[in-house]
Every structure is written in structure tokens, then in C-alpha cells.
Amino acid sequence: MKNILSIAFILITISTFGQTVDLRWKIGEKEKLNYLTVMSDIDTSEFEINFDGFFKAFSDSSQKINTESQNFFKELNKIMQNVDYISTLTNKGNGIIDIVVTTRPKEKSNEIPADTTESKESEILKMMQLMNHGVMLRGSVYANGGIHSFWTNSNQKNQIALFFELPTKPVKVGETWKLDVNLIDADQNFTCDSSYYINEVTLEEIKIFKGETIAIIKYNFIEYVNGIFVSPGFMDGGGEQKSMMKLTHQAIAEFSVDKGRWISYDGIMSMDATGFMKAKKKIRFKLISE
Secondary structure (H helix, E strand, C coil), rough: CCHHHHHHHHHHHHHCCCCCCCCCCCCCCCCEEEEEEEEEEECCCCCEEHHHHHHHHCCHHHHHHHHHHHHHHHHHHHHHHHHEEEEEEEECCCCCCEEEEEEEEEECCCCCCCCCCCCHHHHHHHHHHHHHCCEEEEEEEEEEEECCCCCCCCCHHHHHHHHHCCCCCEEEEEEECCCCCCCCCCCEEEEEEEEEEEEHHHHHHHEECCEEEEEECCCEEEEEEEEEEEECCCCCCCCEEEEEEEEEEEEEEEEEEEEEEEEEEEEEEEEECCCCCCEEEEEEEEEECC
């Protein structure tokens, strides 16, 4: 009996491994597919940008400005943690799936907290709190896979790709493909000395659950750079800082081949940076069907 079960398991494994599936979005003409889109810190995070070098060229009070800037970013992060993101997918026709991400206050964050300061920063924060009720992202993908909205900025394109881009051709178990993602975006002020890069999505398994064909997909992204950052405004090299940044994104997701949509998506993005920007944080990336 044990041998029979072993043989059956081997046959099932072989047939599944060679199976090919076509992953594509299947959304009705008048349907709205909504996902609660979680992008939140999951531990005590550290994030700091060192403005000392930049402001030194303009003022002797660089430390004060640096401290005020760090406080601003901390308050801004608190605000962004107090809203829910909702991704809505609709069928735009002609094989295009429209994506709109909006925000709504969390249940315990409907009111703007009182602010005892009269700084410009507090005014900006209040304005952003009011604006958070609007649209945060607009983009689109092709129903059969790739990014359609090529015009979106890199941060928004990354979000669209990580959550909603699919392979543009049928894939089989064990096969890998790439996404249109660049997590690190440096400008001319950074000189890279060393780097490495992994962009890999894998069809791990195909399973049948209650008659429904489900694809198990694994995401593995690593981007690393190490080099010199020169603060703008310096001509003598005094603003040079040895800087490193590493971003990773790992996720496991389940996609219904029959229904053409995510059943689940759960991932973690990690950031580790030193030098001009000091950061050590982890962010949960999760889709929950509504």
C-alpha cells in the first residue's frame, strides 16, 4: 500500500510539474474588483535622512534644520499609517485592466488630531490628512500580463507591478519571469562602486482546490548598491558620504486561474540603508479581497 501511494505521489508531482497555465485577469465589464491593500510597517522602523551636508552650505543652523526635517518625516509616516488603501480593478475594454488606489481613514482615525504648533510643517500635515481621502494612484495593466500605463512614475509603477503584473505568456511549474520593477532609484549625485540585482518570480505549484485551479507564485527581489553620495551644492567634495542601500521583496501569492484574480498575496519588503539615508525597516505588502 505504501509503495502504491509513493508511486501515485510521484505521478501527480510529474504531471503537475509539466503543467502549463495561462495567468490572466478575468474581470467582468461592469465588475469592480476591490482589494484592501496593506502597505504598513510591521516592526519598529528606523528612517532618517542626513541633511547636514546639504544645509551646511547655506546655514550654520544645519543641525536644527536636520532635526526639524526628521520630525516632519516621522509625523508624515504616522499620518500614512492611519489610512487604509483600497485598490479597485475594472475592465476598461480592449484587453486593459484599470487600477485606481484610493484611501479611507481607519476606523479609529476619522478625526484629525489637534496640533498645538503653528509651523508650516503642521499645516502641510493637516492638508495631507485631508487629501488622503482622494486618489493615490492611477495605472493599468494588460489583461494578459504586462504594464499598460508606461507613463506612471517609478514608485507607482513598482506598486502596480508587484501587486498586479502577470507573465505575458503561459508558464509551467518551476518557470520564472521578471517584473517591470526597479526598487532603487538614484540620481547623478550617487556614484556606484558595487551592486547586485535579482528580479525573479516563480510558479511554484499548481493545485486543485474544490475544483478550482490555483497557481502558487513566489516573488524574490533583491537590489543592492554601495558607493558615494555627494550632497548637492558642494564643489569641494566635502559633502561626500559612503552610502549603501539594500531593498528586498519576498512574497507568496495564490492566483485563481479559473476566476482570473488573486485569492491571496502576502509579502514583506525590507529596507536597509546607511550613509546619506539611514533606514532599517520592514513593510507588509498584502492584498485582502473585499
